[in-house]
Amino acid sequence: DPARxxxxxxxxxxxxxxxxxxxxxxxxFTESFSHLDHLGVVVTCGVGEQAxxxxxxxxxxxxxxxxxxxxxQTWDExxxxxxxxxxKLKAKGLLGVNDVTVQTLEKxxxxxxxxxxxxxxPPDAVIVFNQKVxxxxxxxxxxxxxxxxxxxxxxxxxxxxxxxxxxxxxxxVCRPQETRVAENDRLHLKAxxxxxxxxRATNGELVTVKSISADGxxxxxxxxxxxxxxxxxxxxxxxxxxxxxxxxxxxVLFSDSTVKAATSAEQWYVSISRGRRGIRIxxxxxxxxxxxxxxxx
Numbered sequence: 001d002p003a004r005x006x007x008x009x010x011x012x013x014x015x016x017x018x019x020x021x022x023x024x025x026x027x028x029f030t031e032s033f034s035h036l037d038h039l040g041v042v043v044t045c046g047v048g049e050q051a052x053x054x055x056x057x058x059x060x061x062x063x064x065x066x067x068x069x070x071x072x073q074t075w076d077e078x079x080x081x082x083x084x085x086x087x088k089l090k091a092k093g094l095l096g097v098n099d100v101t102v103q104t105l106e107k108x109x110x111x112x113x114x115x116x117x118x119x120x121x122p123p124d125a126v127i128v129f130n131q132k133v134x135x136x137x138x139x140x141x142x143x144x145x146x147x148x149x150x151x152x153x154x155x156x157x158x159x160x161x162x163x164x165x166x167x168x169x170x171x172x173v174c175r176p177q178e179t180r181v182a183e184n185d186r187l188h189l190k191a192x193x194x195x196x197x198x199x200r201a202t203n204g205e206l207v208t209v210k211s212i213s214a215d216g217x218x219x220x221x222x223x224x225x226x227x228x229x230x231x232x233x234x235x236x237x238x239x240x241x242x243x244x245x246x247x248x249x250x251x252v253l254f255s256d257s258t259v260k261a262a263t264s265a266e267q268w269y270v271s272i273s274r275g276r277r278g279i280r281i282x283x284x285x286x287x288x289x290x291x292x293x294x295x296x297x
Contacts, residue, residue: 004250004277013039014277024269029294036272042281042289050282051077054253055084057280058237062094066250069206070238071271073257081238081255086185096183100212104231105174107190112168116147122175127154128232130191131170136161139193139229174232181218185209188236199224206236206247250276256283268293 002018005011016039023032036042045053054070061068070085072078089095105126114120121144129140135156136142142156151164154171163171172191181187186208193201201224208221216228226233238255239247252275272279283289 001276010277017041017275017279021269021273024265024272027265029265029268030290032268032272033290033293036279036281037286041279042283042286044286045282045284047284050255050284051080051084054081054238054255054282055088057253057282058085059088059092059094061251062089063092066277068251068253069236069247069249069274070253070255071274072238072240072255073267075240077255077257078238078240082235085237086180086235089184090182095185099180099182101178101180102216102231103176104179104233105190106177106234107232108173108175110173112165115152115168115171115173116165118144118147121173124176126174126176128172128174128191129156129170130172133163133167133170134161135159172232179233179235181209181212183209183211186236187218187233188239189233191230191232193227193230193232195225195230196227197225201226201230206239247274248276249274251278251280254279254281256281256285256289265293 002011002014005014016035020032020035020039023029023035033042043053058068058070070081072081086095105128108120108122108125110120125144127142127144129136129138129142132138136154140156142154142161145153145155145160147153148162151162152168152171153160153162155161186206189201189205189207190203191201192203195201207224210219210221212218218226220226252271254271272281281289
């Protein structure tokens with residue numbers, strides 16, 4: 001939105017950015033890339049320094065009190081960038097001094113067929129019920145008991161609940177991990193949940209931490225409070241292209257992983273259209289990226 005520009009020059013740059021997004025929307029992907037390249041927002045850097053450069057750019061924007069998100073193409077890259085960004089924000093004093101370590105649940109994207117195979121379950125897997133199944137309410141947590149012909153037996157509070165094969169979409173298999181959280185941290189919520197005070201956590205939402213209470217509740221910048229038993233979230237500085245859908249921020253930082261299979265015309269359009277005021281693209285190989293984005297997903 002050019003009206004968000006603070007100077008005539010910035011308003012013109014935003015107008016040109018919008019032009020590049022419009023070209024992509026019209027299927028003119030090569031022209032879209034060339035337009036952004038002409039604006040000087042395509043940065044060539046080595047694979048080894050890419051995460052650090054992204055983190056430096058994010059911190060610079062955070063220091064100006066504007067919103068930003070890094071769009072990465074693979075989950076490994078998302079984790080790496082999240083770690084880099086958080087460490088630099090911490091070093092700059094832009095996060096709270098005191099970290100609180102909480103046990104969170106990382107969602108494993110298993111198909112229903114994989115849920116019927118024990119080898120896809122980590123030894124410490126936690127099974128979360130997304131919807132009520134028999135005596136297990138939505139939000140209930142359990143562990144794998146046994147896989148039988150008719151479904152999956154989940155142990156919940158000492159009792160077994162049979163999740164029929166046709167209902168496997170109602171459970172999510174997660175891996176427990178430790179996550180550090182501090183004031184001003186950015187979180188990416190990974191599950192829908194009706195909060196006890198009446199609000200609602202929405203899968204895919206990006207939220208900002210305001211404070212963490214002694215009983216484990218996390219108060220957010222918008223006034224919502226995540227219950228102590230809601231732990232399906234990850235750091236929210238970097239997201240995948242799929243995860244960025246529906247998000248709008250001031251600046252989008254696009255990270256090219258050089259993985260050909262992860263790059264397509266559709267992914268390019270979604271990624272570059274997230275920003276209101278600007279974009280920066282980091283790639284190890286500018287010409288290869290240009291070739292990859294003209295492919296149809």
